[in-house]
Amino acid sequence: MSFSVTILGNSSAKPTPKAHPSAQVVNLNEQYYLVDAGEGVQQQLIRRGINPLRLRAVFISHLHGDHCFGLFPLIATLGLEGKRTPLDIYAPAPMGEILDYHRKYFWDDLPYEVKWHEVRTTEHYIVMENNTLEVWAVPLRHRVPTAGYLFKEKEPGLNVDKFKIERYGLSIAQIVAAKRGEDITLDNGEVIPNSMLTYKPYNARSYAYLSDTNYSAKAAERVHGVDLLYHETTYSDKEAQWAKGRGHSTTLQAARVAQLAEAKRLIIGHFSSRYKDHNALAEECRTIFPNTDIAIEGEIFYIEEQR
Amino acid sequence: MSFSVTILGNSSAKPTPKAHPSAQVVNLNEQYYLVDAGEGVQQQLIRRGINPLRLRAVFISHLHGDHCFGLFPLIATLGLEGKRTPLDIYAPAPMGEILDYHRKYFWDDLPYEVKWHEVRTTEHYIVMENNTLEVWAVPLRHRVPTAGYLFKEKEPGLNVDKFKIERYGLSIAQIVAAKRGEDITLDNGEVIPNSMLTYKPYNARSYAYLSDTNYSAKAAERVHGVDLLYHETTYSDKEAQWAKGRGHSTTLQAARVAQLAEAKRLIIGHFSSRYKDHNALAEECRTIFPNTDIAIEGEIFYIEEQR
Numbered sequence: 001m002s003f004s005v006t007i008l009g010n011s012s013a014k015p016t017p018k019a020h021p022s023a024q025v026v027n028l029n030e031q032y033y034l035v036d037a038g039e040g041v042q043q044q045l046i047r048r049g050i051n052p053l054r055l056r057a058v059f060i061s062h063l064h065g066d067h068c069f070g071l072f073p074l075i076a077t078l079g080l081e082g083k084r085t086p087l088d089i090y091a092p093a094p095m096g097e098i099l100d101y102h103r104k105y106f107w108d109d110l111p112y113e114v115k116w117h118e119v120r121t122t123e124h125y126i127v128m129e130n131n132t133l134e135v136w137a138v139p140l141r142h143r144v145p146t147a148g149y150l151f152k153e154k155e156p157g158l159n160v161d162k163f164k165i166e167r168y169g170l171s172i173a174q175i176v177a178a179k180r181g182e183d184i185t186l187d188n189g190e191v192i193p194n195s196m197l198t199y200k201p202y203n204a205r206s207y208a209y210l211s212d213t214n215y216s217a218k219a220a221e222r223v224h225g226v227d228l229l230y231h232e233t234t235y236s237d238k239e240a241q242w243a244k245g246r247g248h249s250t251t252l253q254a255a256r257v258a259q260l261a262e263a264k265r266l267i268i269g270h271f272s273s274r275y276k277d278h279n280a281l282a283e284e285c286r287t288i289f290p291n292t293d294i295a296i297e298g299e300i301f302y303i304e305e306q307r
Numbered sequence: 308m309s310f311s312v313t314i315l316g317n318s319s320a321k322p323t324p325k326a327h328p329s330a331q332v333v334n335l336n337e338q339y340y341l342v343d344a345g346e347g348v349q350q351q352l353i354r355r356g357i358n359p360l361r362l363r364a365v366f367i368s369h370l371h372g373d374h375c376f377g378l379f380p381l382i383a384t385l386g387l388e389g390k391r392t393p394l395d396i397y398a399p400a401p402m403g404e405i406l407d408y409h410r411k412y413f414w415d416d417l418p419y420e421v422k423w424h425e426v427r428t429t430e431h432y433i434v435m436e437n438n439t440l441e442v443w444a445v446p447l448r449h450r451v452p453t454a455g456y457l458f459k460e461k462e463p464g465l466n467v468d469k470f471k472i473e474r475y476g477l478s479i480a481q482i483v484a485a486k487r488g489e490d491i492t493l494d495n496g497e498v499i500p501n502s503m504l505t506y507k508p509y510n511a512r513s514y515a516y517l518s519d520t521n522y523s524a525k526a527a528e529r530v531h532g533v534d535l536l537y538h539e540t541t542y543s544d545k546e547a548q549w550a551k552g553r554g555h556s557t558t559l560q561a562a563r564v565a566q567l568a569e570a571k572r573l574i575i576g577h578f579s580s581r582y583k584d585h586n587a588l589a590e591e592c593r594t595i596f597p598n599t600d601i602a603i604e605g606e607i608f609y610i611e612e613q614r
Contacts, residue, residue, distance in 0.1 A: 014387055015350045039380045040347045043322045065413050069380045073346045076372045080321055094412065101408050105401065106372050 001029040001132070003153060003205050003303040005228065008044035010269035010278075010295040012234050012248075013066040015039075020297060021066035022211060022270055024230070025050055026151050028133055034058040035149060035209050041070030042077055048298055053081055057128060059135065060091035061211060062121075062146035063098070072102050079110045086113040090128060090135070092121050092145045121145035124222050138222050140213035143247040148210040150223050158198035168192060202305035208263075211270050214244060215253040220260035227303045229263035230295065232270035237284050239272075251281050255288035269295030308336040308439070310460060310512050310610040312535065315351035317576035317585075317602040319541050319555075320373040322346075327604060328373035329518060329577055331537070332357055333458050335440055341365040342456060342516050348377030349384055355605055360388055364435060366442065367398035368518060369428075369453035370405070379409050386417045393420040397435060397442070399428050399452045428452035431529050445529050447520035450554040455517040457530050465505040475499060509612035515570075518577050521551060522560035527567035534610045536570035537602065539577035544591050546579075558588050562595035576602030 004027045009020030021038025025045070032054045034041070045052050052074060060068050068091070078087065089095065096116045103110065119127050119137050122145075128135040131154070138148035160178045164170070174184050178197045185191050208223035210216075211232035223229060231254035235243040243250050249257075251268065258266040266289050271278055278294045285292040293301070311334045316327030328345025332352070339361045341348070352359050359381060367375050375398070385394065396402065403423045410417065426434050426444050429452075435442040438461070445455035467485045471477070481491050491499045515530035517523075518539035530536060538561035542550040550557045556564075558575065565573040573596050578585055585601045592599040600608070 014384055015353060017350065017354045020350075039377070040350065043324065043327075043347065046322060047324045063412065065380050065383045069376075069383075070346070073372050073376045076376075077321055098408075098412055101405075105370065105405055 001153075001156070001305070003028050003207070005207055005230070005267075005301045005303075006048055006050065007267075007269065007295045007297055007299050007301070008041055008048065009036075009038045010271060010297055011066075012270050012272050013064070014273040016273050018297075019271070019273075020044055021070070022061075023070060024209065024295075025055075026207060028151070028153060031056050031132070033135075033151070036061055036067045036211070037069075037071035037074060038066050039069045042074040044297070045074075052078055053083055055087070057088040057090060059119075059127075059149050059209075060089065060095065061140070061148060061209070062092060062142060062144050063095060064144065064212070067212075068095075072106070075099075075102070075110070075114055076106060079107070079112065083112045086115050088115050088117060088128070090117045090119050092119050092147060119147050121147040136222075138208065138210065138219050139216075140210060140219060141216050141247065142212045142214070146212060148208060148213065148219060148223075150226070151207040151209075153204045153206065155204045156201050158194075159201045160198050164192075164197045168197075170197075200307070202307050205303045205305070207303060208261075210257070212248055214247055215249055215257065217257075217260060220257040223261050223263070226261055226263045228265050228267065228301060229258050229261060230267045230269065231257055233268040233281055233285065234270050234272050236275070236281060251284035252288060255285040255292065258285075258289040258292070263289075264291065265301075266292045267295045267301060268292060308460075308463075308612070310335050310514070312514055312537070312574075312608045312610075313355055313357065314574075314576065314602045314604050314606050314608070315348055315355065316343075316345045317578060317604055318373075319577050319579050320371070321580040323580050325604075326578070326580075327351055328377070329368075330377060331516065331602075332362075333514060335458070335460060338363050338439070340442075340458070343368055343374045343518070344376075344378035344381060345373050346376045349381040351604070352381075359385055360390055362394070364395040364397060366426075366434075366456050366516075367396065367402065368447070368455060368516070369399060369449060369451050370402060371451065371519070374519075375402075379413070382406075382409070382417070382421055383413060386414070386419065390419045393422050395422050395424060395435070397424045397426050399426050399454060426454050428454045443529075445515065445517065445526050446523075447517060447526060448523050448554065449519045449521070453519060455515060455520065455526060455530075457533070458514040458516075460511045460513065462511045463508050465501075466508045467505050471499075471504045475504075477504075507614070509614050512610045512612070514610060515568075517564065519555055521554055522556055522564065524564075524567060527564045530568050530570070533568055533570045535572050535574065535608060536565050536568060537574045537576065538564055540575040540588055540592065541577050541579050543582065543588060558591035559595060562592040562599065565592075565596040565599070570596075571598065572608075573599045574602045574608060575599060 008023035011019035136150040234248035315330035318326035443457040541555035
């Protein structure tokens with residue numbers, strides 16, 4: 001199954017001629033989830049070849065404009081595009097009120113349902129779950145209630161070893177039973193333990209989105225072992241004092257979180273408009289966490305299947 | 308004095324990878340006025356080299372998202388950019404309520420005042436005036452209360468003919484009096500009529516913005532003689548029936564308005580995303596009004612001084 005993250009925006013609140021505010025799309029097996037929705041997100045989706053109608057749900061980290069002002073035009077356009085199925089929006093309060101007044105002033109004729117699900121920003125818990133995915137809220141430390149999100153793929157089903165199927169002449173019924181994890185009793189009465197017949201095709205994968213936040217060791221624990229970690233780095237280490245007061249992180253703090261979480265790979269973004277050279281920021285991170293990359297807009301970060 | 312219009316967005320509601328929703332900047336003598344504010348307008352301003360802090364006022368035609376969703380992020384960012392002087396916003400009701408709830412949910416710490424001035428969409432009247440400019444509301448025919456805007460430069464002051472100053476040996480006081488339009492009495496008692504001493508440097512210029520609207524002969528009358536006319540052409544003439552139902556205009560209707568208004572030049576925009584070839588739309592207009600141009604994003608339309 002494919003598991004990837006497409007970067008739609010990597011800048012903080014102040015716009016620049018090219019960079020857009022925070023927005024990403026998580027794609028798990030062609031199911032698309034929007035994570036934050038800064039201004040211009042609907043255009044960014046189209047530019048990256050992602051049909052906004054395919055979005056399964058939207059996850060908003062907090063109610064600052066640079067993380068959600070793109071949501072309201074997107075909702076309006078989805079109506080024009082013919083959306084008729086509900087859109088699930090996971091966000092902290094009072095997003096419900098904000099959606100209500102948009103309904104009142106702008107969406108009186110919206111042809112589909114917008115369902116808000118309140119995200120509690122002080123608890124680490126599952127906010128959404130389906131057959132393939134769990135999405136966990138990760139409490140963050142920002143100026144307003146803020147949640148990061150941990151996308152955890154569910155354990156893939158067992159595969160049955162082709163050679164064992166031949167050797168034991170397993171029937172379809174027996175193969176299905178083995179996939180369920182059962183031991184198999186052959187016609188001669190011999191019992192084959194499930195572990196001898198099946199194997200896990202690959203390990204369940206995970207992605208964590210941590211923005212906006214001060215340094216949080218607790219958040220690092222909660223995403224421990226994550227395959228791919230996005231952590232905001234609004235500021236260089238030189239601006240540590242300023243970052244602290246603004247509820248943001250520096251390059252070195254992001255790198256420490258990645259190190260503490262034993263993440264396999266780190267992506268950094270939410271850059272202050274003062275930085276023209278994002279490579280310099282990545283280099284700061286790499287002094288602590290070498291496997292660091294920049295969240296370049298349009299870039300797709302793949303999480304490969306591994307056994 | 309410079310008088311120009313910079314196109315920031317030329318598309319209707321549905322976004323395309325490149326086009327932005329309605330937004331323009333009118334520049335009269337380096338005083339900047341934003342006309343409509345579709346999503347992404349703050350980024351479009353920066354891309355076109357216009358500092359958002361220089362905006363004197365904002366004029367919103369109506370409260371559909373594709374004409375105002377960019378205003379709210381712009382207001383938020385202006386605070387971050389250090390704006391401290393009030394921002395005047397001219398728009399139909401209930402923009403005041405909409406600004407209030409943004410204040411409540413997003414701008415609790417906005418460091419400057421946002422002043423809403425209600426625009427009555429059924430009257431043709433001056434909504435704003437200063438030393439160089441009058442801005443008139445022009446009632447339009449759309450699905451919601453909508454006003455177009457007519458930017459009328461005030462008559463420039465009189466110039467005194469250099470040669471006459473020499474011939475009559477006019478004093479500074481006499482020159483100033485002549486600029487005021489007074490006749491001048493020379494020391495020998497001779498009275499020189501003002502008309503013999505002065506001339507108008509150029510004719511006052513005007514720009515009209517008409518979007519969104521059904522065909523309106525009344526609007527054409529109200530902008531009669533305009534130098535530059537922007538008129539929406541959401542649809543081709545082939546879609547006349549659909550356009551009527553949606554409260555929009557076709558190419559030929561826009562051209563007829565330009566013809567009836569005896570405009571000197573027509574710009575068309577607010578194109579439906581279904582049209583890839585805007586030249587074909589302009590060609591339809593030119594069958595009735597030859598001096599038609601496309602509102603290409605980033606293009607600056609200058610209104611030259613003429614005598």
